[in-house]
Amino acid sequence: MTVITEAPARSDKREVPPSMVERMTLILDAFDGRAARLTLEEVAGRSRLPRSTVHRILDSLVKLNWVEHAAFGYRLGRRALGVGGDGGHAEVREAAAPLLHDLHMQTGMVVHLSVLDGHEVIYLDKVGGRLASSIPSRVGGRVPAQSTAAGKAMLAWLDPERIDALFGTRPNRCTERTITDLGTLHLELNRIRQRRGLAFEREESARGVACVGAAVRGHEGPVAAVSLCGDVRTAQLERVAPLVVDAAREIGRTLFPELGNARRASQPVTPVLDTWSPEARSRLAALGQTSGWI
Structure with a gap:
C-alpha cells in the first residue's frame, strides 16, 4: 500500500x-x-x-x-x-536655546546642553544640523559624567567628598581614554578649577570626538553645562573655548540675574595654557576680569 x-x-x-x-x-x-x-x-x-x-x-x-x-x-x-519631568529643566532649555544655535552657527560644531544626574550627564539638547549624526549622542541619552567635558565642568564645582560618594572607587569606562581612577579624576577636576571651570576631553567619551565645556552655575552649584564637540583631528578647542564660556555665562545671567553683581568681584584670573592662541588668551582673560568667567 x-x-x-x-x-x-x-x-x-x-x-x-x-x-x-x-x-x-x-x-x-x-x-x-x-x-x-x-x-x-x-x-x-x-x-x-x-x-x-x-x-x-x-x-x-x-x-x-x-x-x-x-x-x-x-x-x-x-x-x-529622560529627566522624569521638567524638574526646572524647561527653563534652562529655554534660556539656552538661542545661545546653542548661535554657537553652532559661529563654529560649525555640535553643541550640547547637559545636566548632571548622579554620576551621569543627561543631554537636554543637541544642535548640529547635518553634523549631529557624526557625534554618537542623543537628547535624553546618558553617559558617565567624568567622560565628557560638560560632565567634568559640572563635577569640578562639587566638593571632593561628593565626588567620592558619586563614583566610589572605579568610575565607568567609555573608551580606553576615559578616566577610571578616582585619584586621576580628582587631579583632572583640580586642573579644571584652576582654569576657572573650563573642561576639555579628547576621545574620552567616544572615539574620534573632542569637546570643550563650561558649567552654568546657580545658587547651590552647577545647574547645567554647555559644550562644543567636533572631530578630534580638526577641532580647535582652545580657539572656541571663549565662546563656550561666554554662552554658559549668558545662560547663568538669564537664569540667575541676581548673581551677576556678586560674581563681578572675582578672584585674579588663573593663567591659561601657553599653547593657546593669543586671541583665545585675551578673550578668556577679559571674560575672567569682568565676570569671574561664568
Missing part, C-alpha cells in the same frame, strides 16, 4: 521584524535634537521602518508623551528627555 504523505507547507523566509522596543528606539533616535521637527515621512526615512508602522507607533508615543505632534510635524516630548 502506498502511503501518501503531505509535504510540509513551505513558508516564505522573512527577516524577523525588530521588537516593539527596537522600533520605538529607532523612531526616537530619528530625532537628532530636542528642536528637531520631523514629518511622518522624515521619521520613516530616518528609522528605515514602513510608514504605516511609524505612524502607528508615533500615535502611541504621542499619547504617552514621548513625542509631541503639532501642525509642523513631530518632535520629542517631555518623557523622551
Whole structure:
C-alpha cells in the first residue's frame, strides 16, 4: 500500500521584524535634537521602518508623551528627555536655546546642553544640523559624567567628598581614554578649577570626538553645562573655548540675574595654557576680569 504523505507547507523566509522596543528606539533616535521637527515621512526615512508602522507607533508615543505632534510635524516630548519631568529643566532649555544655535552657527560644531544626574550627564539638547549624526549622542541619552567635558565642568564645582560618594572607587569606562581612577579624576577636576571651570576631553567619551565645556552655575552649584564637540583631528578647542564660556555665562545671567553683581568681584584670573592662541588668551582673560568667567 502506498502511503501518501503531505509535504510540509513551505513558508516564505522573512527577516524577523525588530521588537516593539527596537522600533520605538529607532523612531526616537530619528530625532537628532530636542528642536528637531520631523514629518511622518522624515521619521520613516530616518528609522528605515514602513510608514504605516511609524505612524502607528508615533500615535502611541504621542499619547504617552514621548513625542509631541503639532501642525509642523513631530518632535520629542517631555518623557523622551529622560529627566522624569521638567524638574526646572524647561527653563534652562529655554534660556539656552538661542545661545546653542548661535554657537553652532559661529563654529560649525555640535553643541550640547547637559545636566548632571548622579554620576551621569543627561543631554537636554543637541544642535548640529547635518553634523549631529557624526557625534554618537542623543537628547535624553546618558553617559558617565567624568567622560565628557560638560560632565567634568559640572563635577569640578562639587566638593571632593561628593565626588567620592558619586563614583566610589572605579568610575565607568567609555573608551580606553576615559578616566577610571578616582585619584586621576580628582587631579583632572583640580586642573579644571584652576582654569576657572573650563573642561576639555579628547576621545574620552567616544572615539574620534573632542569637546570643550563650561558649567552654568546657580545658587547651590552647577545647574547645567554647555559644550562644543567636533572631530578630534580638526577641532580647535582652545580657539572656541571663549565662546563656550561666554554662552554658559549668558545662560547663568538669564537664569540667575541676581548673581551677576556678586560674581563681578572675582578672584585674579588663573593663567591659561601657553599653547593657546593669543586671541583665545585675551578673550578668556577679559571674560575672567569682568565676570569671574561664568
